[in-house]
Amino acid sequence: MSKQVIVASIMHESHTFNPVPTDLDKFTVEHGNVVVERDRGTRTGISGFLDAADEYGWSFSVPINARATSGGKVTKAALDELVGCLEQAINEHSGLDGIALVLHGAMSCEHCDDGDAEILRRVRAAAGPDVPVAATIDPHGNVSAGMTDNADIICTYRTTPHIDQYDTARRAAAILERALRGEVKPHMVLARRPMLYAFDRARTHNGAGPMVEALEIARRWESEYPGVLSVGVQAGYSHADTPQTGPSVFIVGDGENPLYQSLAEELIEFGWKNRARETVTLVSLDAAMERAQRNNRENPEGPPVVIGDYADSPGGGTPGNGTNMLQAMLKAGLTNTALGAINDPEVAQHCAAVGEGARVTVSLGGKIAPEFGGGPLEVTAKVLRVSDGDYVHVGPSATGARGSFGTSVLLQVEGIQVIVSSRNQNFLDTQQFRIFGVEPEQMSVLSCKNMHHFRAAFTPIAADVMSCDTGGMTGYQYHRLTYQKLPRPIWPLDEMAAE
Ligand SMILES: [Zn+2]
Incomplete structure (x- = not known):
């Protein structure tokens, strides 16, 4: 008889210093067959579990994808x-054999600091102690004992930019299948150190550095020790003020064995010793503008220099409305330049209403948390394009997944084309420019509000790539956050005892 598995996703990375709460309206929520129709064939975690269900002959339902x-x-x-929604599906299911979840690992809620532990605790309570629960998470998660105690299997992505969400789900599903067959009895152990970040913030795109080295060790142990089913390396999510904030290593072992804890301690100790070693240095706005001006001279019609606005990254939890980058670009007199995207629903809707071709003078961006990333900027602009903001990822990250900026516009502000959105979105895919008629390859300068992930899609078309600290909420200015x-x-916030 086929195994009955519930597949579901509830994902959020919560920046606890962002004053805008994440309410239900901000979630894209899908149920049942809609999820299967939309996500099959994409490079997402849900899709990985759906394909695993086919391969292993699971009979599955998808109560929620949020x-x-x-x-x-x-x-x-x-x-x-x-x-x-998930609890109800578990309660109504008789003969449930397993649960496969796509989580993030850094959710915090108004009423509880550790949102992912809360989800897993409630899933465990509904399913009972004997139904194996597998989950995937992002390496920018803050993993607590509350998570590892309430799940049997957690697997974490091994790439930053994240291009292996699908593969991570397949790895978790393979262990879940072995547990369902009774071949293994997964059990998790966790190791941590008192640090805000480590493992090169999970970066793997340089093919070197502490994260790459840690993952080599992880893979070696998985092949050397038959009982080590999976080794998770977490860089942590440092922009959360919670008791569980910070990097970790966790191991999914077969049964209980002191070896697993000692391996986890060994790898987190490697992270601790290498905590300050990083493969990317953030550049200042001045340095970024200098390189942009040079590309304006050398490659006025592309290929572009691509500047990640590391510090104002909606994908890292900022309001996405910082204006420091735009202000610097205007001051530097850049031309043939595009910036994606400033989130300002008021301006987006006003400009959409006056229509393409209209000239507007607006107070753009910076309305939320102006002390980080820059306040409102008075600009006169031409509305070049009005869009519903819908796109499909074509780059290597979550290929095929859908997203939307909501009603949005492309404004021409002097030499800069600025996307202004109604919905705050991670900016990492070339298609997010193309839907506005901006051909990224033909621009001289591009800026994406993004920390790491834009590199996967943009490095192949770029003359030069960098990450810039614009003073926003996801920058390195931790002393400005009141933990x-x-x-x-x-x-690195406190003096630590000598080693
Ligand atoms: Zn991440």
């Missing part, structure tokens, strides 16, 4: 609605 762009804490009402729940002392 995700929102990173942002402020999730409201209690939103979490209750989303998890309630209260973080266990102290912690590196």
